[in-house]
Amino acid sequence: MTERTSKFNNGLATDYELFYHVFPYLLEMEGITAEYAALHFANDNPDAVIDILDIGSGTGCTTIALLKADSRFRVTAVEAEPKMIVQLAKNLAPYGDRVRIVESNILDYRSDLRFQAAISGCCYHNMNLEERMELFTWLGSTCPIGSLFVNFDKTAIDDETAHYRSFQKMMRMMEKFEEMDRPDLTRDWREHYILDNRPTYRFTEAEQRRLLQENGFGQIAMIHRHGMDAITVAVKQ
Numbered sequence: 001m002t003e004r005t006s007k008f009n010n011g012l013a014t015d016y017e018l019f020y021h022v023f024p025y026l027l028e029m030e031g032i033t034a035e036y037a038a039l040h041f042a043n044d045n046p047d048a049v050i051d052i053l054d055i056g057s058g059t060g061c062t063t064i065a066l067l068k069a070d071s072r073f074r075v076t077a078v079e080a081e082p083k084m085i086v087q088l089a090k091n092l093a094p095y096g097d098r099v100r101i102v103e104s105n106i107l108d109y110r111s112d113l114r115f116q117a118a119i120s121g122c123c124y125h126n127m128n129l130e131e132r133m134e135l136f137t138w139l140g141s142t143c144p145i146g147s148l149f150v151n152f153d154k155t156a157i158d159d160e161t162a163h164y165r166s167f168q169k170m171m172r173m174m175e176k177f178e179e180m181d182r183p184d185l186t187r188d189w190r191e192h193y194i195l196d197n198r199p200t201y202r203f204t205e206a207e208q209r210r211l212l213q214e215n216g217f218g219q220i221a222m223i224h225r226h227g228m229d230a231i232t233v234a235v236k237q
């Protein structure tokens with residue numbers, strides 16, 4: 001497991017649902033991600049199963065949004081952290097065989113399934129530059145032509161001043177946990193953000209675009225953004 005995934009082995013994992021209080025856009029981003037995927041496949045065979053890879057599923061918020069958005073979606077949910085897996089299994093249980101949960105670092109995961117979409121919520125920024133390079137190289141080789149890429153994530157704005165403005169705003173938002181009598185979460189989430197912002201981890205718009213282009217994805221677009229929180233889409237060429 002990478003250094004960062006193990007950082008979800010504490011209150012950040014067990015109380016992940018509380019993150020919604022400090023990240024008001026989370027529900028909105030999950031919803032837009034799922035709706036975008038549903039729209040992308042709207043004109044495909046109404047009876048065909050559509051296989052989706054959900055990378056870093058956490059407690060399953062984005063996975064559930066996807067499952068609700070289109071009944072043809074069958075999701076392989078890959079998650080590295082055991083504390084998240086416990087919640088994931090519980091939350092996804094109602095969806096039966098439309099979901100397959102895989103406990104694995106995505107960098108160790110390989111499959112014969114030809115996924116029609118690779119979707120992720122707030123996961124890639126947890127990896128360092130080398131790991132992301134490895135992951136996007138694999139995505140480029142395994143995703144068939146026409147397959148969809150959607151990522152909503154902490155994506156540092158290329159304009160550094162704008163990025164730091166957004167970063168500081170998120171750091172201030174963490175104070176809400178203190179009002180909830182959870183200063184431990186203020187501390188832990190702030191630490192998490194600071195670690196993610198190190199030069200070897202910070203995931204910038206430019207890096208994401210480059211990794212997508214280098215690995216055969218086109219039609220790259222940022223379809224939604226609140227500061228550093230952005231949704232990026234692309235299609236494998």
Ligand SMILES: C[S@@+](CC[C@H](N)C(=O)[O-])C[C@H]1O[C@@H](n2cnc3c(N)ncnc32)[C@H](O)[C@@H]1O
Nearest residue numbers: 056057058062079080081105106121122123126
């Ligand atoms: C911030 S949570 C997001 C969860 C969920 N996708 C959502 O939309 O709310 C990020 C998740 O990615 C997982 N993760 C990070 N790096 C990973 C990796 N290399 N392989 C698999 N899971 C990873 C973490 O354990 C964590 O559960």
